[in-house]
Amino acid sequence: MSLKHAILVLLNRHPGTGYDLAQRFNSGLGNFWNASHQQVYQELKKLDKAKLVEFQVEAQSDKPDKKVYRITRSGQRDLKAWLAEPAQATRIKDTLLVKVFGAQDEGIPALVAELDRHIERRRKVLEKYREMEQPYFKADASARREHLMPYLTLRRGIRHQLEWLDWLTETREFLAENRLPAKPVPSPRKR
Amino acid sequence: MSLKHAILVLLNRHPGTGYDLAQRFNSGLGNFWNASHQQVYQELKKLDKAKLVEFQVEAQSDKPDKKVYRITRSGQRDLKAWLAEPAQATRIKDTLLVKVFGAQDEGIPALVAELDRHIERRRKVLEKYREMEQPYFKADASARREHLMPYLTLRRGIRHQLEWLDWLTETREFLAENRLPAKPVPSPRKR
DNA sequence: ATAGCCATGTAACCAGTTACATGATTGA
DNA sequence: TCAATCATGTAACTGGTTACATGGCTAT
Numbered sequence: 001m002s003l004k005h006a007i008l009v010l011l012n013r014h015p016g017t018g019y020d021l022a023q024r025f026n027s028g029l030g031n032f033w034n035a036s037h038q039q040v041y042q043e044l045k046k047l048d049k050a051k052l053v054e055f056q057v058e059a060q061s062d063k064p065d066k067k068v069y070r071i072t073r074s075g076q077r078d079l080k081a082w083l084a085e086p087a088q089a090t091r092i093k094d095t096l097l098v099k100v101f102g103a104q105d106e107g108i109p110a111l112v113a114e115l116d117r118h119i120e121r122r123r124k125v126l127e128k129y130r131e132m133e134q135p136y137f138k139a140d141a142s143a144r145r146e147h148l149m150p151y152l153t154l155r156r157g158i159r160h161q162l163e164w165l166d167w168l169t170e171t172r173e174f175l176a177e178n179r180l181p182a183k184p185v186p187s188p189r190k191r
Numbered sequence: 192m193s194l195k196h197a198i199l200v201l202l203n204r205h206p207g208t209g210y211d212l213a214q215r216f217n218s219g220l221g222n223f224w225n226a227s228h229q230q231v232y233q234e235l236k237k238l239d240k241a242k243l244v245e246f247q248v249e250a251q252s253d254k255p256d257k258k259v260y261r262i263t264r265s266g267q268r269d270l271k272a273w274l275a276e277p278a279q280a281t282r283i284k285d286t287l288l289v290k291v292f293g294a295q296d297e298g299i300p301a302l303v304a305e306l307d308r309h310i311e312r313r314r315k316v317l318e319k320y321r322e323m324e325q326p327y328f329k330a331d332a333s334a335r336r337e338h339l340m341p342y343l344t345l346r347r348g349i350r351h352q353l354e355w356l357d358w359l360t361e362t363r364e365f366l367a368e369n370r371l372p373a374k375p376v377p378s379p380r381k382r
Numbered sequence: 383a384t385a386g387c388c389a390t391g392t393a394a395c396c397a398g399t400t401a402c403a404t405g406a407t408t409g410a
Numbered sequence: 411t412c413a414a415t416c417a418t419g420t421a422a423c424t425g426g427t428t429a430c431a432t433g434g435c436t437a438t
Contacts (some may be wrong), residue, residue: 001399004284004287005289005290005396007294008293009289009292009293012202015394017417017418018417018418018419019415019416019417019418020416020417022292023416027354028292029289029292031282031283031287032282032283032285033284033285033287033290034282034284036398036399037399037417037418037419038399038400038419039397039398041419041420042419042420045419057265058418062406062407062416063406063415063416063417064405064406064408064416064417064418065417066416066417066418067417067420068417071193075262075333079293080295080298081303082290083290083293083294083295083301084301085238085288085300086305086308087286087290087305088286089287089309089312089313089342090223090284090285090315091222091223092222092223092347092351093223093224093281093347094223094224094278094281095193095224095278095279095281096281096425097223097224097344097347098193098196098197098200098220098223098224099273099274099278100250100340100344101200101219101220101340101341101344102196102199102200102203102274102340103274103340104271104274105273106271107275108297109203109269109416110274110275111274114277114278116431117277118278118280121280125280130375132312133376134373136322136433137375141371144371145371147376148294148365148371149294149384150292151372152291152362152365152372153288153291153292154360155358155372155376156283156288156358157283157386158375158376159354159357159358159376160283160354162376162378162379163351163353163354166241166350166379167346167347167350168278168299170346170359171343172253174339176345180332180335180336180339181342181343181346182330184321184324184349185324185349185350185351185353188357190384191233192425194425207390208388208389208390209389210388210389210390211388211389212389226426227426227427227428228389228390228391228427229391229392229426229427230425230426230427232390232391233391233392236391251388251389252385253388253434253435254388254389254434254435255388255389255433255434256389256390257388257389257390257392258389284409305403368399
């Protein structure tokens with residue numbers, strides 16, 4: 001698990017409320033690590049007890065009061081140590097693939113429709129990522145350097161969607177046209 | 192979740208023991224849906240109670256007795272209904288990406304070493320998948336038709352490893368040489 | 383000897399999801 | 411009036427991991 005560290009990473013960039021963190025988990029880092037607000041609030045409580053984060057209550061007249069959390073020194077030490085640890089490679093864990101694996105003849109038309117839905121969704125996500133990519137190239141060198149790490153992970157997201165779309169469309173074709181793959185997956189040659 | 196259905200999918204192909212299923216979760220389907228033996232035994236117990244699977248005890252003199260599970264009619268109905276349901280698209284959830292996102296200047300050399308380890312591992316997995324791909328192309332048309340669905344998912348696995356390697360190597364280069372990406376991720380043109 | 387495979391399980395814990403709960407402000 | 415956004419939380423449940431436990435056979 002690394003919800004703990006995902007939160008530390010976010011607070012290390014800049015302080016924020018639990019609500020705010022939950023929002024950030026819907027974009028940026030959230031594109032490859034997600035958490036609900038319930039989880040975030042619980043985790044912040046734990047992190048506070050462990051003195052890895054601290055907060056200040058800000059009273060607001062128009063909106064509810066908020067607790068603005070920030071990372072502590074000890075939190076930064078913990079984060080640094082975690083970043084240096086080796087991470088284990090994750091496996092794919094995907095329901096759609098279980099369905100493709102298990103599909104029977106009668107289920108093929110329904111599966112093709114399902115693949116179409118996924119193609120649609122992946123296209124939209126890709127579009128969103130492409131829009132997120134633009135500001136990086138409009139920025140000057142120093143801003144690019146500052147946002148390099150998030151941008152590198154965004155590149156992973158873009159590649160990931162492209163790869164999905166590639167597989168989804170070829171698989172859709174094979175099943176819809178009742179054809180069999182004729183060749184192994186091509187290895188891209190080095191540029 | 193779909194451990195329940197992953198097990199039904201496996202037992203629908205052919206019967207097996209809990210131990211056997213746990214093994215199968217380390218290859219084939221297991222390359223994109225994993226489960227430990229502890230989980231499998233618990234789940235089989237539940238599935239048995241729900242009458243979706245049944246088992247027969249086979250006594251063995253040399254090895255411990257075993258329970259061979261098979262899917263029931265009602266299990267097949269359940270599986271069929273599940274296969275027809277839409278699946279939601281999964282998000283990436285990956286510790287390595289959190290680390291890349293959160294890395295600070297002092298941590299870059301360690302991160303490069305980490306990326307190298309991941310490149311090594313992904314290469315090995317790819318090699319394994321490439322070996323798994325060969326029998327498919329050595330088989331005749333009817334055997335290919337029979338193993339089509341598992342092979343299609345294997346193609347996803349291969350593409351996935353290729354995509355990872357692509358990203359890992361480019362990211363490694365950017366960080367090791369302290370260069371910035373000069374262009375957006377290229378879109379592959381249609382073949 | 384020792385490690386690995388076959389074969390089964392329990393118990394404790396941690397992570398994550400869903401449902402429930404409150405309450406003010408703002409815009410359609 | 412209804413939905414959305416800001417802001418916080420609790421409770422119950424489900425899924426998944428780690429540790430513990432047993433025990434015989436086979437190959438190095």
